[in-house]
Amino acid sequence: MSFFGVFWVILGTLLYTNREKFGFLKTSSFVFHSKQEAISNAEKNGKKGIILILTPNSCGECGVSTTFLEELNTLGWTILRLEEEDPDYETILLDDRFSEILPAIQESKPAWGVFNLGEGLLLTKPGLPSKSDLETIP
Secondary structure: OHHHHHHHHHHHHHHHHOOOOOHHHOOOOOEEOOHHHHHHHHHHHOOOOEEEEEEOHHHOOOOOOHHHHHHHHOOOOEEEEEEOOOHHHHHHHHOHHHOOOHHHHHOOOOEEEEEOOOOOEEEEEEOOOOHHHHHOOO
């Protein structure tokens, strides 16, 4: 019995102190991987719009941490993060409106964009969004 108690104390301590390393255990209910789910959530919760973050597999996490996504979520936007495995990834890249960020994606770098709730594209840029970028969007 004491072996299991010690095991749970050690595991709990490791998970508490290294939360970022065990990010796969934490579910992010505010990050969506489907455009339709993101739009539905944004409309239901009265969000400003949708921040789209495209991350190619070859760039790994590309600096997109849970903390970074939580920070963006507090600004009043719905977050749509698409990776190559997601069904909407190729559809987005085939859209002519994203031609400006295709070179970054082909170089295995992240890119982002902003949709309003009517699915109109407001902005696309290579890299990752910052607070100052999002504060300038009406």
